Structure formats: C-alpha cells, structure tokens
Amino acid sequence: MQVNSHIDKGQFISQVRVWARELGFSQIGVHNVDLSSAEPGLRDWLSHGFHGEMAYMAAHGMKRARPAELVPGTVSVLTARMDYLPRNTPEGWQSAELARLQNPASPGEGVISIYARGRDYHKVLRSRLQKLAERMEQHLRELSVAGVGSDERDAFEYRVFTDSAPVLEAELAARSGLGWRGKHTLVLNRDAGSMFFLGEIFLNLELPPTEPVSPHCGSCDACITACPTQAILGPGRLDARRCISYLTIEHPGSIPQELRPLMGQRIYGCDDCQLVCPWNKYAQRSTLPDFDAREGMAGSGLLTLLAWDEAEFLRRTEGSAIRRIGHERWRRNILVALGNALHGGKLGVADSVAVRAALQRYADPEANVSDLLREHARWALALPVSDDGRESGVF
Template sequence: MSISSSTLLAELRDRAQALGFGAFGVARADARPDLPEKLGAALERHWHGDMGWMAETAERRGAPEALWPDARSVIMVGMNYGPDTDPMADLGHPTRGNISVYARNRDYHDIIKGKLKELAGLLSRRTGAEVKVFVDTAPVMEKPLGEAAGIGWQGKHTVLVSREFGSWLFLGAIFTAAELPADDPHPESCGNCRRCLDICPTNAFPAPFQLDARRCLSYLNIEHPGPIPHEFRVAMGNRIYGCDDCLAVCPWNKFASLTHEARLMARDDLKSPALADLVQLDDAGFRALFAGSPIKRIGHARFLRNVLIAVGNSGDPALVVHAEARLRDTDPLIRGAAVWAVRRLVTKTRADALELAFLTDEGDISVRAEWSAAVQPVRTN
C-alpha cells in the first residue's frame, strides 16, 4: 500500500460522503464467524418461505471468504432514505395505497451500485488490490457486516439501526483483498424497547432479533408468488408494496429527520396513490408508472393482487365497480384477489349473484376456492 492506512481511509470516507453515503465503516472479512450457524438455524425453521435462493446459497452467504476467498476486508456504506413524513399516517387513508418508503424512488440497486463502483475504483487505484461490490444482489449478509463495521446494529426487527439515520439506510458492500484497519463493531443499543415487535400486524417476530418471513407482509406482498394467505389479508390493510411498520416506529428515527441534505427523496406520485387509479392499470400502464422502480420487478399480476387486497380492505363501495371488472381478468392471480375484494365490499345477495354468474365458467382451482372461502365482509347490508 503506497499511502498510510489512515490517509487512505480518510480519503475513502470523504469520497463516500461526497457520493451521498452518510455511513462508512470497515470490518474484517472474518469478523462474523457466527453467521453460518445463525443462517442455518433460520433455514431449518423454514423462515425463508419461498425464497429458495437463500438455502441454495447458504454456504456462500454465511461468510465473505466463502463467497470470495481473497476477501480480507469489507467496507460497508449506508445511504439515508428516511421519509419526510410518517409513513404510518398513510395507513389511515384506506382508499390510497401505502408503498414502502424504500420503493418510492428509483430502484436503490441502480442508485447505489454506480456510486459504490466509483468508491471501489478509488480503493483499487490506491492499493492495487482487487475489489468486488455488492448491493443486495449477491449472497452477502449486509446487516451483520454493517454491525461489524460499526455503522449500526441489527435491531430487534433484524434491520440495521443507526444512531444517525435510524432504520432508514440502504446498504452497500465493497469486498477487497487489501488488509484495512477495522472499525469497532457497534454494540446493540435497543435496550428494553420493543416497539418494532409490538407493532407488527402479523406477529412475524418469533422472538427479538428473529424474523419469520412467512408471516411478514413485506415478504408476502413482494416475494410470495401466489395468493396472499387469507389469514394475513385483513392485516395487510392498504399496504400494496412492502410494510414499514417496524421500521417507522423505531425511536432512533428522530435523528434521521435531521439529515435532509443527504436523503433520497420520494417521488410525489408514489407517496400515497389512489387505489381507484392503480386498480385500473393494465400491464403497459403498470410498466410506465413504475419504470425505474423496484416495484416493477414483481410484475403486473402480483401488484394488482396487492392492490385488490387493499381495495377489499378499503370499505369504499365506490371501488366495487373496479374490483368487479377484474373478475374477468385473464390472470388467475388477479381474478382470485378480485373475488376476495368484491365479496368484502358487496352485500351477500350481490356476492351470491356474482358467484352464480362467474363460478360455472371458472377453470382455475385457486379462483374457484376463493368463491367458496369464508370471507368476513366489510358491508353487512
């Protein structure tokens, strides 16, 4: 290394800050030897749900050196995406969709990766060592590595918490073959607080610091490919993409609100869009609205599934006409969600008439099951 480690790290920190990374820290690649055991325990309990890639990549995911044997140090950076308003307030407007804060702007993978490559390039030029960058697209456990690098700690909701940015950090990792001085790991600082656990609408936390994704609304309305399980639909409310409840109630978020100059701001049209507009989107309209957004990755059918669950929870009879129109959709995932929404919003007499009209010609077994499932209607007369 041609320059001193302290000089190099100072230069890297300054450049990271100029690129918009408010958090910066360094960990040894072998700083978390406990990760394989913890990951294995979660997989054995099937907490990963349908995310089969987690089990398939478990060996590489458990340790940076398993992913890249030449890794000696890991630089972890974080970018603030804290909202300028309380996302929990959006839950009080049931005719509007609630989109997770992280998805209200461009896809964070695209935002961070280019900046991370620039920072990694500087490191490589200064040291001559090989580097690799990762932004949530490879088997890297960014949150425990962020804790090891001292930029925060994994809270009881399993998300990284920062004293400066609360629960609102996008994370990126640079693996390097260079030996860099490591920062001290950040101690867990949640204390007796359990707001994130208590607020969860589906009881997705078996215990503090443990998450069963199969009960998590963010997993269900993003990663889960099929119909939303009936037991979670009412709890889903108007959350049409993700769920921020456990993040939004973290007391450390009050510090994130002080850093507007370094925050990724949301698109105005994605802060609280009307369900009446979203439920009418065709595939082309969906792609146009969410161009450059992570929402686009789940596809039109899965998104409409989510919107229709929200429509069913809205209690607004004015949305019935749009839900009924989706009973004729070509995609069974959309039709099934439409059945549930309609049966929630119309009287029993109307629901029976619609079932008689549609069930005979319905060939999909999952949609037929929706017509016969027990549903608690919002309207009772």
Template structure:
C-alpha cells in the same frame, strides 16, 4: 501506501462518492452471523425464497464470496422520509408503498456510487475490489453491525444512532488490509415497539423473524395468492411494510434524505387504489419505470391492490373489482373474488350464483367454487 493512507483513502472516496456514512470492518474474521442464517433457513423461516437456500453456502461468510477479501468498507445512504409513514395507514382508499420504493430503485443509485468509489480506490492503490448491494449473496447487515455503522435491532434490520431506521447499505470488499472500526453496541434495551406493531405477528421473538408472515415478503417475494389469514391484516399496504422501522424510537435522530432520487414521486405518495387497480401490463410498466415496484410484475401488484380494496370499505372500489373478475390472470381473478366478498356480500352471492349456474370455462369458475 501505509495502512493509515489506505484506510484514509477508502473513507475519503466513500464520502466523495456521496455516501452519508462509512465504516470499516474485517472481512475475514470469524462471526456468528453465518450460523444464525443457517438456523433460519433450516427452520424454514425463509418461506418461499428458495434462492436463499440455494445460495446459503455463499452467504455464510464474506470470504465465501471472495476468499481474498480482507476488509469490508460498509457504506450507508440516508433515505429518511419527510413524514411519519404510519400516517398513510389511516387512509383506507389510498395505497401505501414502502418508503424505499417511492422513487428510483436504490440498487441502481448505490451500485453506481460503489463502482465510482471502487474504481478510484483500485486506481490509486492497485488493490483488488468487489462491490455489493443486497441482491448479492452477502450478509451486509451483520457487516454493518460489526463495522459500527449500526446494530441489528429486534426486527432484524439495521438501526443507527445517527440515521435511525433509514439507511440503504452497500459494501466494497477489498484485498487491502484496512484499520477496522469498533463494532456498535446493541441499544434496543427493553424496547419492543417493533415487535408489538407488526400487523401479522411475524416476529417469533426478539431478533427472530418468520418471513412467511411478513407483509414485505407477502407483497413482494410471494408469488401465489396471499394466504387468507394475512389479508385483512395487510390493510392498504400494497408493496412492503414500514411499520417496524417507523416505530423505532431511534428515528428521533433521523433526518430527511437529501438525495433527490429518494424523494417520493407525488403520484406514489398516496395513490388511489381504484386507479392502481385499472393498470394493465403496459400501463403498469410505464407507471413504475425505474422503480423497484416494477420487478414484481403487474399481476402480483394488482393482487396486492385488490386485497387493499377489499379492506377499504370503499363503495367506489366495487367497479374496478367487478372489472377484474374476468382478468386473464387467475391470481388477479381470485383476489378480485375475495375483494368482492369483503366489500359487498350480496353482490358477491349474486355474482357467484350467476357464474356457477351458467356455462363457464372451469378455469375461470374455479375461484367461485371454494
């Protein structure tokens, strides 16, 4: 097959697999992204994501993952919502779950289509291929930028002139030589909407994120108690945060996804915090079947819900908060103590006095000793 034939088939097979966007770039060309990542990790801005440091050498360049890779076919799948995600923040008694996590796990959807595309390409051309979604140590956003699919905005996420902020990314590396597309230009200009909207001031400057301050990191990756300085700023966000994505002016060109797997489940659009707080482990697993939310586990999830309840000012929140003061998880108990303190100082003082004066297991009393 000629270069044009190979390139054409790669594009066509991506479309046949159901991807909304496809671009191609060299996988073996030099780039600066690896040095930026190294500086990010060396500065400690990856926070508690130790896996990023452990896999750093493999992340620095696509050929570090596979030395025979010559081309990268970068694909995108639109997950645009049918509403403004920021509207949900106005309802303090309701939980806000990031747009991407309100239905099926996108990793499963993308991986299935990538495998379909890769099998067909290998079968037709005989060229070796490997596929990646973002769980692999491959820097897919810089590849997408260099392929022309979009550019990494000041919030470090990909922005597309056609799809706005709402693209899931996947990559097929191949040993085949393909004709690359031109890189996209950065169109952020003087805009700083994404930087200014961040509730926790997680951006050190344009294009520089401190993950340890990011609500997405805190609610998903962080395993311990939420640091006190960020609890009030979390509001009712219990899994991820879309603020910097949602305010981007380029979303005026975005459209609602046509993929049913990404249409929000009704029960996940704006669930009551009080109902989520009552989920035990089996109920949590059943409620979030096939959802990316499931991977953080019940205890971290309820931790997040309790922070949101503490921020809600809702008198109905007291009952589930009181119930969770004796939860088996110290992480949950500590969050419940804070939520009670936020909701009702008198009830907190009475409960604290009763618990410290009575005979209690020291481990259970620890949350009240601060």
C-alpha cells in the same frame, strides 16, 4: 491475490470516508471476512423455513456467511450506508406515515413503503459504490507510481454489492460499526435510526476493521408489538413468510387468506416496525434527489393504481424497485388492499360502489385475467372460495 500494500491504511481510510461523503454515503466501516459465529443463526433460520419461497437465501448454503468463498481473495469488506428519507420529508414524518395507515387522507389510498417511492436503490448504490471503488483503485495506482505501496499496479481487486448477492449485509454492517441489529433485525444507528440502505465492497486489500457499537434497544419492544402480522417472533427472530414486505414483494403466488386482512392498504412493502421505533426520530434526509417520491407513489388512490395497464405500469416504474414484482403481482396486492378498504368501514357510498365495480370486473369468470387475480378479487368481494383458494360456484 491479496494486495500487500505498505500504504498508511489509517490515512487511506480517512480519504475513502471523504470520497464516500462526496458520493452521498453517510458512513463507512470495515470488517474482516470472519462471520463464522453468524452461521448457526443462519442455519437455524433456514431450517425453520422462515425464508419462505426465497430459495436464493438457501441456494448458496453457508457461502452467504463466508465472503472469501463468494469472492476468492477477499480479505476485507468495506461497508457503507446511505440515508434515504426524501429531501422534503417534514418534521413529524413518523406520525404522518402512521396516520396514512390508520386514517388515510383518502380511504382508498394505496400505501407504498418509503424506500420504494423514489429511484431503485440497487441502481443508486451500485453505481456509487463502483465509483468509490474506482477512486480507491486510482489512488492506489498513483501511490504505486510514486513508489509508495505495492509494485503490482494491477493487483487491487474488488467487487461491489448491494442486496444483490448472497451477502450477510446487516451482519457485516453491525460488525463494522454502522449500527446494531434491532429487535426487528434491521440495523439501527444512534444518529440515523434505520432509514438507510446498505452496500459493500469486497476487497483483496487488508484494512483495519472498525469497531462495532453496543446495542441500544433496551427493554423497548415497539417494533415487535407494531408488526401487523406478528412476523417478528421475538428479538432478532423474523418469520419472513408473515412479513408484509415479503408477501407484497417476494411471494409469487396466492397470499395466505388469514394474512390478507392484516395487510391493510399496504401494496408494496411495510414500514410499521420502523415508524414506531424511537431511534427513527434521528433519521436523516438523503442528500440525493434519487429518493424523492415520484408522482403517483405517495397518496394515490387504489382504483387509480389498479387502472394502470401493463404499459403504464412499466412506464411509471421505470428505474424503480417496484418494477421487479411485475404487473400481475402489483394488481394482486391492490386487489387485497381494495378488499380491506371496502370492508374497513371508511369508504363512502360512492367509493364503495366504485370499488365493488372494479373488483367485479376481476372476479367475473369471463374476465380476461389470471386465476390468481380472480381469486383475490373474489376474496376482496367476500364471495365464496373453496378451501384451496379456487373460485367456487357461479358468479
């Protein structure tokens, strides 16, 4: 049911902003549940198969654009963003990260997206959104006891989300004024760039919506040009099947051979479209230690990362977003990166020998590895593979 509260909603939102700041959020906004104008774009995107093997993107139909169907009784959505650059991020970090990709300090370095080097953002945001919702609930209860607002003390209902359900997060964020949709489809903010996470609280309390902001990309197309796999087909049009973030995280099987050389040494996610964005010179450091890079997640060599057995992988990625891809997909990504490092012309003789030896251990027909890993190792060594991606001949 909807809460018919007579509280001063402007004052209430001001108080919620204070609580949100205390919990580490950078900004909040409010939108109603009408996303009907986003449905044609969603249908078109799905009809072209741009979601790849992310079946969950299509599984709920248009419910993704209909908050009140996803959570009956919802009349408002509170949106929130949280900056995630690590606290010790130096000035000039964009140039430093681009250099990591183009001329890594270690030619055999594995590159992990900045957002994934710390704690799993799902855990951080969900917990803090829950705390924010509980503070809202407690405040409304106190007002009710004091005789202000609704007499139905248990009527306030909510549900928190962060990249965990069929929710059009970026669209809600843009419509509630947290930023505008950049040409790469991410949300951009004039004061914070795009280096932030998004989350929502679905509410049965009607709140005044916050105003959207106008877009400020102008004629800039740096993100489109910079995409290594040309996954951004045009302004606001992304083919996830070509996106390195999708390939290294969501794609479960064999990575298309024509895309492997374009992945470089990126083994989890990709930041290129954000690194070249002029607005990210304003990106903000997080106030939380959660997003500080963990040991081994920045600057580690590919051979070191490949050497992690499953137990060490699970230990190292405990509480990390990386754990969700599993050990096999982790090794698959590293094998591709090793192939690119091997044939990139930057490895010394000793490093080349070590990389080849590691790849041989995975490519050997007698190796105790999956066909998926063997096939990627053989590709990395430039050994023959058949048209269907299976090994051919004898090793």
